[in-house]
Amino acid sequence: MTYGIDISEEEIRWVRLPKGENPAVCGRILLEDNDRSPRRIRQVLKEFFSRERVSRFVFPLCGQGVRARVFASDKVDISELEDNVAWEAKFMLEYNRHRDVLSFDPLRSVGSQTWIVAVAAPLEVIQRKSGLFPKNPTHIETALTALANAVLRSKWGEKDIIILHLDRSRGFLVVVSHGNPILIQEIPRVNLKEARLSEEALSLWHDELKVRRNFLPQDKRRLDHFLLSGEAALVPENARVLGECIDLTGEVFDPFDGVQIECKAGEGVLFPLAYACALRGE
Numbered sequence: 001m002t003y004g005i006d007i008s009e010e011e012i013r014w015v016r017l018p019k020g021e022n023p024a025v026c027g028r029i030l031l032e033d034n035d036r037s038p039r040r041i042r043q044v045l046k047e048f049f050s051r052e053r054v055s056r057f058v059f060p061l062c063g064q065g066v067r068a069r070v071f072a073s074d075k076v077d078i079s080e081l082e083d084n085v086a087w088e089a090k091f092m093l094e095y096n097r098h099r100d101v102l103s104f105d106p107l108r109s110v111g112s113q114t115w116i117v118a119v120a121a122p123l124e125v126i127q128r129k130s131g132l133f134p135k136n137p138t139h140i141e142t143a144l145t146a147l148a149n150a151v152l153r154s155k156w157g158e159k160d161i162i163i164l165h166l167d168r169s170r171g172f173l174v175v176v177s178h179g180n181p182i183l184i185q186e187i188p189r190v191n192l193k194e195a196r197l198s199e200e201a202l203s204l205w206h207d208e209l210k211v212r213r214n215f216l217p218q219d220k221r222r223l224d225h226f227l228l229s230g231e232a233a234l235v236p237e238n239a240r241v242l243g244e245c246i247d248l249t250g251e252v253f254d255p256f257d258g259v260q261i262e263c264k265a266g267e268g269v270l271f272p273l274a275y276a277c278a279l280r281g282e
Contacts, residue, residue: 003057004277009169015274024261046134058277062143065122067093072113093120138281146276148174148181150255160223166232168192196235206245227253233269
């Protein structure tokens with residue numbers, strides 16, 4: 001069994017994939033104000049790993065210096081792809097091989113092109129985040145690629161979708177178009193005071209979404225739906241209103257739609273990152 005373990009500022013969210021006939025399971029471990037130091041988080045995770053007998057897990061990497069980019073390459077052979085990605089990353093991701101770790105995944109081939117997601121992260125950040133856990137992960141995902149994979153594995157995967165994962169202190173935005181993520185960005189300095197967005201907050205996020213949408217090529221700006229996940233999605237009205245702000249139908253995104261899982265009603269919107277990480281481990 002593989003666990004996906006997502007650590008936000010306020011809690012630890014986890015998903016365990018099903019084994020045999022058993023359903024998948026998810027859970028939350030709240031972190032009180034005095035529990036948020038790295039030392040205390042390590043202790044909480046150690047107790048959780050011992051209690052659940054966790055042997056395989058994947059976690060989503062995010063934070064300062066973690067960058068991701070999707071692009072089409074004219075290379076198909078894997079050996080050529082490696083060289084091409086390293087070359088492109090120098091410019092697209094400001095990759096510094098003395099400081100960063102670079103990874104990439106070929107998504108799919110279309111004609112003579114291969115769509116690639118490339119990720120660069122400072123080794124220091126990877127070591128600091130990994131150091132919170134009592135053992136080494138099976139794989140290190142990023143929050144951005146995890147969110148993209150959660151959408152691609154859902155009923156929305158072949159549509160043109162913009163999704164915002166919005167917690168109290170972090171935000172991630174992904175645009176998926178016909179089976180490929182074409183824009184993946186972490187939104188810095190999120191400070192969401194209440195789960196229900198105020199008029200002021202709605203106005204700010206309206207502007208933010210319009211700006212981010214403008215990063216898309218002109219021919220990719222016609223989208224089908226706006227999806228919202230994370231703590232802001234616990235209030236479904238937020239999804240509807242934010243969608244209207246950018247002239248789209250807005251809905252909450254539950255990655256467990258159609259999946260047999262033990263989870264409290266309405267809380268599935270919190271787990272896209274943990275769920276996608278658990279899938280990645282398999």
